[in-house]
Amino acid sequence: xxxxxxxxxxxxxxxxxxxxxxxxxxxxxxxxxxxxxxxxxxxxxxxxxxxxxxxxxxxxxxxxxxxxxxxxxxxxxxxxxxxxxxxxxxxxxxxxxxxxxxxxxxxxxxxxxxxxxxxxxxxxxxxxxxxxxxxxxxxxxxxxxxxxxxxxxxxxxxxxxxxxxxxxxxxxxxxxxxx
Numbered sequence: 001x002x003x004x005x006x007x008x009x010x011x012x013x014x015x016x017x018x019x020x021x022x023x024x025x026x027x028x029x030x031x032x033x034x035x036x037x038x039x040x041x042x043x044x045x046x047x048x049x050x051x052x053x054x055x056x057x058x059x060x061x062x063x064x065x066x067x068x069x070x071x072x073x074x075x076x077x078x079x080x081x082x083x084x085x086x087x088x089x090x091x092x093x094x095x096x097x098x099x100x101x102x103x104x105x106x107x108x109x110x111x112x113x114x115x116x117x118x119x120x121x122x123x124x125x126x127x128x129x130x131x132x133x134x135x136x137x138x139x140x141x142x143x144x145x146x147x148x149x150x151x152x153x154x155x156x157x158x159x160x161x162x163x164x165x166x167x168x169x170x171x172x173x174x175x176x177x178x179x
Contacts, residue, residue, distance in 0.1 A: 001148050005042040005135050012131040013038060016124055028120035029127075031105055036098040038128060045136050055125045057094040061085045061103035063118045069106035070114050078107055 013035055020030035037058070044050055064084055068077040085103040088094070102121060111117040138144055 001139050001145070002042075003151070004138060004144070004148065005045070008131045008135050008138075009038045009042055012128060016127070026120075028109060028111065028117055029124045031102070031109070031121075031124070033098050033101045033105065034124050034128070036101065037096075037125060040096055040098060041128060041132055042135070045132060045139070051129070051132065053092075054094055054096045054099065055122075055129075057089065057092060057096065057099045058102045058125060059118055059122050060088065061099045062105060062121045063115075064088075065103035065106045066111060066114050066117050069111075073107070078104070081107075 013030075016030040016034060019026045020028070037054070040054070041051055065081045068081045068084075071077055081103050082100070085100050089096075089099055105121075106117055109117060
């Protein structure tokens with residue numbers, strides 16, 4: 001089912017990227033860390049409580065980052081963002097590295113206001129719940145599970161054929177060993 005999950009998540013990322021390019025008001029909805037969150041979440045389908053905890057952690061982290069960035073754009077503010085976010089990750093056991101990465105976005109995106117980036121992160125991560133819900137529903141169909149298993153078997157056979165075709169013929173091996 002990993003292929004289906006990947007396909008749906010990549011469609012979501014493509015849509016978020018497209019929207020951020022074509023609509024200036026949505027430019028901060030897409031950020032590279034969104035891909036890391038997506039990859040993390042496709043491994044946690046069915047663990048909604050855990051996913052929501054991580055989303056809350058990301059919102060808190062980006063809000064802290066925006067707050068510290070608004071106070072001062074320098075290295076000390078960046079350090080404060082890093083140390084506070086790491087501490088929060090450890091205290092609340094969020095266990096998601098993208099939370100730290102999302103806290104640094106204000107230092108590179110230079111948001112216009114304090115709340116622009118936290119709202120954009122909230123919108124994009126809340127929007128990510130839609131494809132996750134879709135994946136969980138699609139994975140309940142037995143015909144889809146059988147199709148995925150058949151596709152996996154076909155992929156394994158193709159790998160075997162490719163491996164066999166790459167091996168040198170037996171006569172070549174014998175001649176090389178004689179030399």
